[in-house]
Structures are given as C-alpha cells and as structure tokens.
Amino acid sequence: MSFTPDAPATLDAPTTPDSAATPDAATTPDAAALRLPLADLAGKISGEVLLPGTAAYAAAATPWNVAVAVTPVAVVAVADAADVVTAVRFADTHDLDVTVQATGHGALAHTRPSLLVHTGRLDEVTIDPAARRARVGAGVRWQRVLDAAAEHGLGALAGSAPHVGVVGYLTGGGLSPVSRTYGYGSDLVTAFDVVTGDGELRRATATENAGLFWALRGGKGALGVVTAVEFELLDLDHVYGGCLYFDGADADRVLSAWKTWSATLPEQASTSIAILRLPAMPAVPPPLADRCTVAVRFAWVGDPADGERVIDPIRGLAPAIFGGLGVLPFTALGMIHADPVDPMPVHERSLLLRELPDSAVRALLALTGPAADCPQVIVELRLLGGALAREPRESSAVCHREATYSLLTIGIAAPPIVEATAGHAAAVLEALRPWSGGISGPNFGTTTDPAIVALKYDMAALTRLATLTASYDPNARMAASHPVRAAAGLMQSQSPSRSRVRF
Structure with missing residues (x-):
C-alpha cells in the first residue's frame, strides 16, 4: 500500500479502543504458533527477541507501574532504528499490535496479541554545547541528560522525576518543575527519528513531515516508535528551590494561602502543593511516614535572593516538619518533588x-484533607x-x-x-x-478509555491526530493509536457538545 504521509485520510474510527483490525479469536496468533517466525526475526536484527517464560522477557516486559499487566507475544529488545523497522514490519505481517516501552511509567493495559518493542538499548546522548542542543536515544532517562548537559553549564527541561524516560515524557508534552518559565518540554523539541506504524523510518521536524512533527509532540505513542529525539537545552546550571513539608493539621491554612499566593506569581516561579499520606518504608523520611502531611514545592529561575523573598509568605504559615529551600544544582531538579523511584502498583x-x-x-479538602478517609498517597x-x-x-x-x-x-x-x-x-x-x-x-x-482520552485534546486536535494515524499506520498496528481513533469517533458522534464523562 502506498500513501502520502501528510495527505488527508478517511477516518473510520473504531468504536472501542481495541476494535481496529481485531482478528478472529480462533485465529489469534500466540507465542507457540510464532516460535519459528520469531526465531527468523531474531536472526534479522542486532538486538534480541525475548520469549515468555524467560527471566529476560519478564525483566523487559514488566513496567515501572507493576499494576499494569503487560503480556506481549514477545519482546524485541532493539539495538538500533533498523531493528525497530524490522520489528514493526514483522508485527504487520503476523497480525500483531505494537506496544512500546523503555521504563514503563506510562504503561497501558493491552489485551490484543502484541509485540513489545523495548527501546532501552537506544542509549545515545549527544550534547552540542555551541548550539545548545541535545540528541537523545529512546532508551535514555532524564537524569543522564541532566548530568551530560551540566558538564557544559547547561540544563534540560526534565520533569519532576528524572528517572522517567525522555521520549515518553516529551511525546506527552512534559511538565517540568520550571515549566512556567520555559513551557512544556515538547515546546523545545526540534526533531524526532520515528518508525511509523507502516514500518517506515522517518525524520520529523517543523519542515520535514511537519504533520508528524505536530502529532508527536503531545500525541504520545499513537503514530509510531520514536528512536531518537533532538531538543533545545537551557542556559541554566542552578535553580533556587526545594520543598517545605507541613503537618496535615495545617492543610486548610496552607492550601488556602497557597492558592491565593500562587495566583500572583511571576513566570520565574513554578510551584505545586501536595497532600501526602506516605507509608512507612525505607525511602520515606520518618517525619513524613504514616501521617497526613502537606508539601509545598517551589522553584525559582533567577536571583536566589528574589526567590527567597517570593517564597517567604509560605514559609511563615506554619512550622515546617521537614524539608528546606536553597540553591540547587540543576542536576538535582528531582529533589524538589522527590518522586518515588522504585517500581510500584500505581493508580493515577x-x-x-x-x-x-x-x-x-x-x-478538595473535604475529600483529601486530614479528616477525610482518603486512600490516595498523593493528591497534587x-x-x-x-x-x-x-x-x-x-x-x-x-x-x-x-x-x-x-x-x-x-x-x-x-x-x-x-x-x-x-x-x-x-x-x-x-x-x-x-x-x-x-x-x-x-x-x-x-488510559485506554476513549471517553477519557477525548478529554485530553480539543476536537480539532483529536480529529487531526486520528487522521494522521490512519495515514501513517493504515493497518492500526500501533496499540496507542486505538484509543485515539476511538476517541475521535466518540467526539464526532457527540458534536457539538460532549456528554458527561464519569471518572
């Protein structure tokens, strides 16, 4: 099949996330039936094909969010972009969906037969200090980029958890502890190398495959498997910030004051507030364990003295039981939120x-404050x-x-x-x-729920995303495209108004 990638395509959106190109259950391929073809695939790539029942398969398939069951027919631990091309074409030939994983922080439950492309070995990190640009492979986590950029006095617009993968973060927009100053992480992206759902390796920039470039910044993995990304770096080597923790009994006072204070902040300031109920475990400081606490996170880009003056009203609200503020090297950006690192079963x-x-x-306080019966670990x-x-x-x-x-x-x-x-x-x-x-x-x-996916985009953007998936992935091989196409169909059926969605 031939097509023009950015040309409009007829959108025949499925009515459920998994309905696109659904094979008959009696003919659904499984690992046993594909053993010989998978062996042939292994001989054609530089990486490895990992099969169920092996420790290597379990290690690669298990996501960071262990609550999500990930059971692909096989895992292809790719070594380069050519391996990704071969894997995606294999999936198309054998009627398999394609799922993608590096760290598995954004893992989605997927029940259709699938091939998991694991990008952990795509570990390139190249810093161009003169141009203030980075090129990063799809298997790289943010902390490595922060450390590499810091060698040149530069920063990278990482998120609150630097152990998260770069590509998954950027394809979803990317919200940093300093985003109010610099925007979304995806706003600084200049190029992607991506294998689209039709098995073609493409480069996407503002001038080359421009529609694909638009979609990859915010469309998550619906269009293909990103193998590398290039983005602008920040002329920033430190930040003033940290976190102040207050007792949960002060939640009403702190949250009410934070709401008023935060509405007046200039762009140099970024902040969040979280009501925490952290369990007693080695990674949790004893003053915060097994109790309700309130955390005010703060980051200031500019003169630390100015940042200290800006945060001062929050400092005086109540006695802090833990934490502090000061000048941090930008490589320590993750200390502001102190997000958990170890894999765990998470509901978000x-x-x-x-x-x-x-x-x-x-x-919010009625449901999550210190007097509430709240099972959430974090409400932010x-x-x-x-x-x-x-x-x-x-x-x-x-x-x-x-x-x-x-x-x-x-x-x-x-x-x-x-x-x-x-x-x-x-x-x-x-x-x-x-x-x-x-x-x-x-x-x-x-989520794979099309009703919730529909709320992540406006109608024009979602329709364009779904149309682009039909162009670049005509056989709907990318598992992440299914809920996008279903959501577009749902929104079109509800136009001009959306129905009430229950969460």
Missing part, C-alpha cells in the same frame, strides 16, 4: 482546572500558566493551554485497597469537575 487520575476558587479548595495541585499558556514556535498536539492548575491523584493499585483507591479518585475528579469541564492532559492518568 488527573484533571486540568480552568480556575481554583475557594469553593474548589473546600471541595500544580500551578500552570506562564510560558505554559503560550503557543510554542511550532504548534503541537498539546491542548488546553488555558488551564491554570493541574490536579493529580496517585494511589496504590493493589489489593485490598485498589477498588477504594479508584473509587475515591473518581470522586475527587467529579467534585472538581465544575472548575474544569473535564479537560485533562496526555501524560498524567494514562
């Missing part, structure tokens, strides 16, 4: 807020606006830039509390819905 849900009035704060509000609200130099699939705050719930997705965690998270999002309209973003709260 998120929402973007258009406003945060006092009534919204009251609603993050200030948006600033550079995040502006369109980038080259437009992208990142939508809802008008949002002023993001809301995130993170709980343990394991028995016996998984149902309580999910039900409570849904109640929190429903309670805050009046100040949101239900809008969300691509990176947080990953």
Whole structure:
C-alpha cells in the first residue's frame, strides 16, 4: 500500500479502543504458533527477541507501574532504528499490535496479541554545547541528560522525576518543575527519528513531515516508535528551590494561602502543593511516614535572593516538619518533588482546572484533607500558566493551554485497597469537575478509555491526530493509536457538545 504521509485520510474510527483490525479469536496468533517466525526475526536484527517464560522477557516486559499487566507475544529488545523497522514490519505481517516501552511509567493495559518493542538499548546522548542542543536515544532517562548537559553549564527541561524516560515524557508534552518559565518540554523539541506504524523510518521536524512533527509532540505513542529525539537545552546550571513539608493539621491554612499566593506569581516561579499520606518504608523520611502531611514545592529561575523573598509568605504559615529551600544544582531538579523511584502498583487520575476558587479548595479538602478517609498517597495541585499558556514556535498536539492548575491523584493499585483507591479518585475528579469541564492532559492518568482520552485534546486536535494515524499506520498496528481513533469517533458522534464523562 502506498500513501502520502501528510495527505488527508478517511477516518473510520473504531468504536472501542481495541476494535481496529481485531482478528478472529480462533485465529489469534500466540507465542507457540510464532516460535519459528520469531526465531527468523531474531536472526534479522542486532538486538534480541525475548520469549515468555524467560527471566529476560519478564525483566523487559514488566513496567515501572507493576499494576499494569503487560503480556506481549514477545519482546524485541532493539539495538538500533533498523531493528525497530524490522520489528514493526514483522508485527504487520503476523497480525500483531505494537506496544512500546523503555521504563514503563506510562504503561497501558493491552489485551490484543502484541509485540513489545523495548527501546532501552537506544542509549545515545549527544550534547552540542555551541548550539545548545541535545540528541537523545529512546532508551535514555532524564537524569543522564541532566548530568551530560551540566558538564557544559547547561540544563534540560526534565520533569519532576528524572528517572522517567525522555521520549515518553516529551511525546506527552512534559511538565517540568520550571515549566512556567520555559513551557512544556515538547515546546523545545526540534526533531524526532520515528518508525511509523507502516514500518517506515522517518525524520520529523517543523519542515520535514511537519504533520508528524505536530502529532508527536503531545500525541504520545499513537503514530509510531520514536528512536531518537533532538531538543533545545537551557542556559541554566542552578535553580533556587526545594520543598517545605507541613503537618496535615495545617492543610486548610496552607492550601488556602497557597492558592491565593500562587495566583500572583511571576513566570520565574513554578510551584505545586501536595497532600501526602506516605507509608512507612525505607525511602520515606520518618517525619513524613504514616501521617497526613502537606508539601509545598517551589522553584525559582533567577536571583536566589528574589526567590527567597517570593517564597517567604509560605514559609511563615506554619512550622515546617521537614524539608528546606536553597540553591540547587540543576542536576538535582528531582529533589524538589522527590518522586518515588522504585517500581510500584500505581493508580493515577488527573484533571486540568480552568480556575481554583475557594469553593474548589473546600471541595478538595473535604475529600483529601486530614479528616477525610482518603486512600490516595498523593493528591497534587500544580500551578500552570506562564510560558505554559503560550503557543510554542511550532504548534503541537498539546491542548488546553488555558488551564491554570493541574490536579493529580496517585494511589496504590493493589489489593485490598485498589477498588477504594479508584473509587475515591473518581470522586475527587467529579467534585472538581465544575472548575474544569473535564479537560485533562496526555501524560498524567494514562488510559485506554476513549471517553477519557477525548478529554485530553480539543476536537480539532483529536480529529487531526486520528487522521494522521490512519495515514501513517493504515493497518492500526500501533496499540496507542486505538484509543485515539476511538476517541475521535466518540467526539464526532457527540458534536457539538460532549456528554458527561464519569471518572
């Protein structure tokens, strides 16, 4: 089949995430039936084909979020972009979907027969200090980029958890502890190397495969397997910031004051606040374990003395029980949020807020404050606006830039509390819905539910994303494209208004 990649395609959106090109159950391929073809695939690539029942398969297939069951027919641990091309074409020939993983932080449950392309060996990191650019392979995590850039006095727009993979973060937009100053991580991307769902290796920039470049910045993995990404670096080697932890008894005072204070901040400041219920475990400082606490995170780009003056009103709200603020090397960006590093079973849900009035704060505290029966480990509000609200130099699939705050719930997705965690998270999002309209973003709260995916984009962006998947992946091989195409069909059926979605 031949086609023009950026040409419009007829969108025949499936009605469910897994309905596109669904094979008959009686003829569904499995590992045993594919053993000989998989052996042939192994002989054609520089990497490895890992089969179920082996320790190497288990290690590669298990995502960071261990609550997500990942059971592909095989894992292809690719060594280069040519391996990815071969793997995607193999999947097409043998009627398999393609899933992609490096760290598995954004893993999605997928029940159709699939081939997992594991990109962990694509570990290139090249820094061009003169141009202030980086080229990074799809298997690289942010901390390595931060360390490499720092050797040249530069920074990279990493997220709050530098152990997360670079590519998954950037294809979902990417929200950094300093994003109000610099925008979304994807706003600084200049190029992708990607194997699209039709098995072709392409380069995507603002002038080459421009539609694909638009879609890869915000469209997650719906268009293909990214093998490398290039982006601008920051002329930044330090930041003033850190985190102040308060007792949960002070949650009402701290959250109410933070809401008023945060609304006045200049773009040099980025901040979030989180209500925490951290379990007692080695990685949790004893003052924070087995109790309700409130964390105010803060980062300031500029003169540290100015940052100290800006944060001072928060410092005096209540006695801090842990934490502190100071000048940090930019390589220590992850210390501000101190996100967990070890794999765990996680349930995430998120929402973007258009406003945060006092009534919204009251609603949130009623469900998550110290007196609430709250099973969430973390409930976070993050200030948006600033550079995040502006369109980038080259437009992208990142939508809802008008949002002023993001809301995130993170709980343990394991028995016996998984149902309580999910039900409570849904109640929190429903309670805050009046100040949101239900809008969300691509990176947080990953899901295959097309009704929720539809809320991550506006209608024009989602329709364009789905149309591009039909052009670049005509046989719907990329598993991540299924909910996007289904969501577009759902939005079109509901136009001009959306139905109420329950979280």
